[in-house]
Amino acid sequence: MIKSERINFLKKYMVRNKKNIVIGLLSMILFSLITSPLSWIIGRTVDMLSSTNRSYVQLLQFILVILSIHVISILLSYIYQICFSKAQQRINKELKVDLLEIVFNAPMSILEKFDKGYLVSRIDESQQISSLLNPVNLSSVIGIFNIFFSFIIMFTVNSKLALMSMLIVPICFVISVKSTNKIQSGATEIQEASGKVSGNIFEDFNRIENIKILNIQNTRVSNIMNKMDKLLKKTIRQTRYLISYLQLFSLTNSFITVLILGVSGVFIIRNEMTIGGYTTFSLYLSQMLPAIQGLSNISITLKPTIVIIDRVLELFSLPNENIGMKKIETIDTICFSNVSFKYSDQSQLFLNRLNLSIQSGDKVLIRGKNGAGKSTILKLILGIYNVTGGEIKINGMLSTELDKINLRSKIGMVSQNIELYKGTILDNILYGCETSSEENVFTIIEKCNLKNYFENFPEKLNTELSDLGNGVSGGQAQVIAFLRALIGEKELLIFDEATSNVDLRTRQLIFDVLEKNYFSKTVLIVSHSDEKLSFVNKVVQL
Numbered sequence: 001m002i003k004s005e006r007i008n009f010l011k012k013y014m015v016r017n018k019k020n021i022v023i024g025l026l027s028m029i030l031f032s033l034i035t036s037p038l039s040w041i042i043g044r045t046v047d048m049l050s051s052t053n054r055s056y057v058q059l060l061q062f063i064l065v066i067l068s069i070h071v072i073s074i075l076l077s078y079i080y081q082i083c084f085s086k087a088q089q090r091i092n093k094e095l096k097v098d099l100l101e102i103v104f105n106a107p108m109s110i111l112e113k114f115d116k117g118y119l120v121s122r123i124d125e126s127q128q129i130s131s132l133l134n135p136v137n138l139s140s141v142i143g144i145f146n147i148f149f150s151f152i153i154m155f156t157v158n159s160k161l162a163l164m165s166m167l168i169v170p171i172c173f174v175i176s177v178k179s180t181n182k183i184q185s186g187a188t189e190i191q192e193a194s195g196k197v198s199g200n201i202f203e204d205f206n207r208i209e210n211i212k213i214l215n216i217q218n219t220r221v222s223n224i225m226n227k228m229d230k231l232l233k234k235t236i237r238q239t240r241y242l243i244s245y246l247q248l249f250s251l252t253n254s255f256i257t258v259l260i261l262g263v264s265g266v267f268i269i270r271n272e273m274t275i276g277g278y279t280t281f282s283l284y285l286s287q288m289l290p291a292i293q294g295l296s297n298i299s300i301t302l303k304p305t306i307v308i309i310d311r312v313l314e315l316f317s318l319p320n321e322n323i324g325m326k327k328i329e330t331i332d333t334i335c336f337s338n339v340s341f342k343y344s345d346q347s348q349l350f351l352n353r354l355n356l357s358i359q360s361g362d363k364v365l366i367r368g369k370n371g372a373g374k375s376t377i378l379k380l381i382l383g384i385y386n387v388t389g390g391e392i393k394i395n396g397m398l399s400t401e402l403d404k405i406n407l408r409s410k411i412g413m414v415s416q417n418i419e420l421y422k423g424t425i426l427d428n429i430l431y432g433c434e435t436s437s438e439e440n441v442f443t444i445i446e447k448c449n450l451k452n453y454f455e456n457f458p459e460k461l462n463t464e465l466s467d468l469g470n471g472v473s474g475g476q477a478q479v480i481a482f483l484r485a486l487i488g489e490k491e492l493l494i495f496d497e498a499t500s501n502v503d504l505r506t507r508q509l510i511f512d513v514l515e516k517n518y519f520s521k522t523v524l525i526v527s528h529s530d531e532k533l534s535f536v537n538k539v540v541q542l
C-alpha cells in the first residue's frame with residue numbers, strides 16, 4: 001500500500017476531530033515540560049536539607065512548588081486523556097459507519113467474493129486504528145521530550161555520570177526493540193487467527209437452524225475447537241515471550257540502577273557530587289528507562305495498525321454500485337435486448353441473448369425449471385447485478401444510468417428468502433417504507449381481505465418477532481412480505497415463488513388482490529409450476 005494513501009486516510013479522520021487532538025497534544029507537551037524539573041527540585045530539596053543552612057521557610061517553598069507542579073500536571077493529564085479518548089471513540093464510530101456504508105453500497109458481484117465473517121472481523125478490527133490516539137502510545141512519543149530534558153538536567157548535575165548513562169541507554173533501546181519485534185510478529189499472527197475464528201463462529205450462528213437440522217453441531221464445535229487449540233498454543237508462546245522480555249528489561253533496569261548507585265557513591269565520597277545530585281539523577285533515570293521502553297514499544301502498536309489500515313483501505317477501494325444519476329417517477333417500459341448474464345468470469349452463461357419487453361400494466365408470468373434463471377432476471381431488473389452482454393432499458397434509459405436507490409423504491413418484491421427483523425409484525429410490514437403509517441397498513445389489510453389472518457397471533461399485529469423473524473411460519477412470513485411489498489404504491493410488484501408456502505385460501509386471496517390491480521401497475525410473477533393465472537397477459541418461458 002502506498003504510504004501517502006495511508007496518511008491521507010488517517011488525515012481525513014484526524015481533521016474531523018482536530019479540536020480534541022490539538023488540545024490533547026498541547027496539554028501533553030505542557031505536561032511533559034512542567035513535570036521535567038520535578039526530579040531536579042526534589043534533589044535540590046534533599047541538598048538543602050542535608051546542608052548546614054537548612055530552614056523551614058525554604059522547605060515550605062520547595063514543597064509548595066512541588067505540590068503546584070503536581071496539581072497542574074494532574075489537570076493537564078486529565079485534559080489530554082479526555083480529549084484523546086473523545087477523539088478515539090469518535091473516530092471509531094465514524095470509521096465503522098463509513099465502512100458499513102461502503103459495504104452496503106458495493107456491487108453484489110464484488111461482495112460475493114468476500115466471506116461475510118471476514119467482512120465483520122475487518123469492520124470490528126478497524127477500531128484498533130484509533131489506538132494511535134491512545135494516551136499511553138502518544139505519551140511514549142512525547143517521552144522523547146522527557147528523555148531530552150532529563151539528559152540536559154543530568155548533564156548539569158554530573159556530566160561524567162550523564163555520559164555513562166548515555167552509553168547505557170542505547171543498550172536498553174536495542175534490547176527493547178529486538179524483543180518487541182519478536183512479540184509484534186506473534187501478535188499479528190494471533191490477531192489474524194482470532195479474526196478467522198470469530199468469522200467462523202459468526203457464519204455458523206447465521207445458519208444455526210440448518211446446523212441443527214443436519215445434526216452437525218458437534219462437528220462445527222470441534223472444527224472451531226481445533227482452530228482455537230492452535231490459537232491457544234500461539235497465545236501461550238506469545239505470553240512466554242512477553243513475560244521473558246519484561247523480566248529481561250527489569251533485570252537491565254536493576255543493573256543500571258545499582259551501577260549508578262555505585263558510581264554516584266564514589267563521586268559522593270570524593271565530594272564530586274551531593275546526595276541531592278544523586279537523588280535527582282536516580283529519579284530521572286527511573287523515568288527515562290520506562291520512556292525508552294515505551295518508545296521501542298511503539299512498533300508493537302504501529303505495525304499491526306498499519307496492517308489494519310491497509311485492510312481497511314482495501315474495503316474503502318470497493319466501488320459504489322450506485323453510479324447512475326437518472327431518477328424516474330414511473331416505470332413505463334422495461335426492455336431486455338439480447339441480454340446475456342453470468343455471475344462470474346468462471347461461471348457459465350445463465351441467460352443467453354434474452355429479449356423481453358414489459359409495458360406498464362402488464363401482468364407477466366416468468367416460467368422455467370429450477371435454475372433456469374428466473375430470479376436472475378429479477379435481480380437484473382433491480383440492478384443488483386449488471387448484464388454481461390446486451391442491455392436493459394427502463395423507460396428507454398440504460399438501467400446502469402439509473403439511480404438504483406430511486407429505482408428500487410419504485411419496486412415492491414416478495415422474494416424466496418424472506419427477511420424479517422426484530423420488532424412487531426406491524427414494524428415488519430412497514431420496514432423500508434418509513435413514510436407509510438399504521439393506518440395505511442390497516443387499509444391494505446382490509447383491501448386484501450386479510451383482516452382475520454393475524455387474529456391467531458397473541459398480540460395480533462403487535463406481536464413481537466425475535467431476530468430473523470423467528471416466531472412466524474414460512475407462509476406467514478410470505479404474507480407479511482406481501483403486505484410490505486404493497487405499501488407505498490409501487491410501480492412494479494415482483495413475486496418470486498411468493499406463494500409457495502401459503503395455504504390455498506391465502507394464495508387465492510393474494511392473487512385476487514393482484515388481479516384487482518389495487519396496488520401497482522405492473523406485476524411480475526415467477527413460478528416453476530405450470531399454474532394458470534387468469535390475470536396474466538404475458539408469459540415468458542425460460
Ligand SMILES: Nc1ncnc2c1ncn2[C@@H]1O[C@H](COP(=O)(O)OP(=O)(O)OP(=O)(O)O)[C@@H](O)[C@H]1O
Nearest residue numbers: 112343350368369370371372373374375376377528
Ligand atoms: N449468486 C450466485 N452466484 C453464482 N451462481 C448463482 C448465483 N445465484 C444463482 N446462481 C446460479 O444461477 C442459476 C440461475 O439461478 P436462479 O436463481 O436465477 O434460478 P431460478 O430459475 O430462479 O431457480 P429456482 O426455480 O430454483 O428458484 C442457477 O444455476 C444458480 O446456481
